[in-house]
Amino acid sequence: MAKETTMNGRLGHLRRLASAMVSNREELQHLEPSRARFEAVLNQTLEAADRQALHTAGKQEATQQLQNLLAEGERLATILRLAVKQHFGIRAEKLTEFGLQPFRGRPRKAPGQPEEPQTPTPAPVDPKRPAPPQTPETDR
Numbered sequence: 202m203a204k205e206t207t208m209n210g211r212l213g214h215l216r217r218l219a220s221a222m223v224s225n226r227e228e229l230q231h232l233e234p235s236r237a238r239f240e241a242v243l244n245q246t247l248e249a250a251d252r253q254a255l256h257t258a259g260k261q262e263a264t265q266q267l268q269n270l271l272a273e274g275e276r277l278a279t280i281l282r283l284a285v286k287q288h289f290g291i292r293a294e295k296l297t298e299f300g301l302q303p304f305r306g307r308p309r310k311a312p313g314q315p316e317e318p319q320t321p322t323p324a325p326v327d328p329k330r331p332a333p334p335q336t337p338e339t340d341r
Contacts, residue, residue, distance in 0.1 A: 212250060215243050 205211050222229065222236045229236070282301055289295045291304040 212246065219243050
């Protein structure tokens, strides 16, 4: 018989032993004090297992409730942030108190510096590598 490692399996073995001990009470009179103590410990074990299951279910329920409340809170926070922006305006520095960044515009370039188009720079020529073959141009 393999050794049981799960909690329910171990409790099942103890329950079966207790049942067998009760069924054979007359034949095992000399073990009565130990059987009574075993039965008391088994009852305490079953109560502890029930409490554990209750707490596990309660923890799962609390976790689900927490997730739902967090989602609802985040939705309400989004609505409130938009309302604050609408009330104060998108450029108001007061928005920073609410964790929002006011619109400050894009940084301007210094006057007199025209925007230069970027031209691709040619790749450096490697003297060890032969140049790619050039195709002759055809006239039409």
